[in-house]
Amino acid sequence: MDALLISYIKSKISVTEEEMNTILSYFQPMKLQKNELLLTHGQSSQRTFFVVRGCLRIFFINDEGSDSTRYFAFENQFATALASFITAEPSEEIIQAVEDSDVYYITHKNFYHLLDIIPQWEKFYRIYLEIAYVTNTKRLMSFLIQDALEKYCQLLAENPIIVRRLSNKLVASYLNISQETLSRLKSKL
Numbered sequence: 001m002d003a004l005l006i007s008y009i010k011s012k013i014s015v016t017e018e019e020m021n022t023i024l025s026y027f028q029p030m031k032l033q034k035n036e037l038l039l040t041h042g043q044s045s046q047r048t049f050f051v052v053r054g055c056l057r058i059f060f061i062n063d064e065g066s067d068s069t070r071y072f073a074f075e076n077q078f079a080t081a082l083a084s085f086i087t088a089e090p091s092e093e094i095i096q097a098v099e100d101s102d103v104y105y106i107t108h109k110n111f112y113h114l115l116d117i118i119p120q121w122e123k124f125y126r127i128y129l130e131i132a133y134v135t136n137t138k139r140l141m142s143f144l145i146q147d148a149l150e151k152y153c154q155l156l157a158e159n160p161i162i163v164r165r166l167s168n169k170l171v172a173s174y175l176n177i178s179q180e181t182l183s184r185l186k187s188k189l
Contacts, residue, residue, distance in 0.1 A: 002029075002052050004076055005104055012127050013120040022118060026110040032097035039095040045084035047105040051077050054101025055165065058093050059173065069174040070139065072098070072162055082132055098170060148177045152185045 009015070009023060032038070032054065039045055041061065049056060056079045059069040070093065073079030084091035085108060106114075114121040142151050152175060155162060163171055172182040 002104065004052050005050050008050065008076055009124065013124045015118065015120050019118050019120065023114060023121065026114060027104040027106050030103050030105055032101040032103060034097060034100050036097045037094065038097065039081055039084075039091055039093065041092065041094055042090045043084075044088050045081035045091050045093075045095075046108045048078055048080035048085060048108075048111060049073070049095070049103045049105045051075055051079065052102040052104065054097060054099040054103070056101065056103070057096045057098045057170065059096070060092055061094065067173050068176055069170060071135070072159075072166070072170075072174065074161055074165070078128060082129075098166065143176060148175065148181050149185055149188075151175045151177070152182070153189075156189075 005027065006020065006024070009020065015023065027050070030049075038047070038049065038056070051073050053075060056073040057069055058071040058073075058079060058081060059067045061067045071079060079095065081091040081093040081095060083089070084093070088108070111125075115125060142154060146154065155171075155175065162174060166174075168179050168182055168186075172179045175182065177185075
């Protein structure tokens with residue numbers, strides 16, 4: 001099992017070696033090709049993913065056919081279409097590998113089974129939900145109160161890996177601005 005996943009879990013909760021082995025037994029490895037889809041619009045999100053290498057993108061496509069990226073998960077991060085994962089309703093979101101990626105996944109059934117058998121997994125899930133809530137709230141606030149330049153500067157300060165590793169098209173989708181606007185901002189800075 002990958003040391004990165006073990007380290008991540010240990011950074012959030014304290015478990016015995018036996019409990020860790022039980023947790024890890026429910027995670028499965030998966031190799032992904034660039035642009036491979038893990039979840040499409042209308043499917044129920046039945047897996048959550050941990051990125052060991054690469055990058056996953058969670059995004060929506062609006063009625064006009066353009067996409068808006070909600071989240072990028074790089075190494076040492078979890079990702080899922082969380083609302084669908086929790087409710088089992090069809091997802092509005094799409095999950096895609098934007099680079100060749102190595103991930104581990106755990107199914108919804110097994111994730112919730114761990115909640116029943118390992119008390120510390122409840123704490124892990126609470127921390128997971130808290131991180132997701134804070135991340136999504138900050139994203140929403142940036143859309144409501146920041147102009148394009150402020151959003152780009154905040155991205156550079158807080159998550160420069162997105163700008164360094166991903167295409168202008170994906171960065172613009174994440175900032176909810178046009179590629180042309182992004183190019184202008186980059187030339188000013």
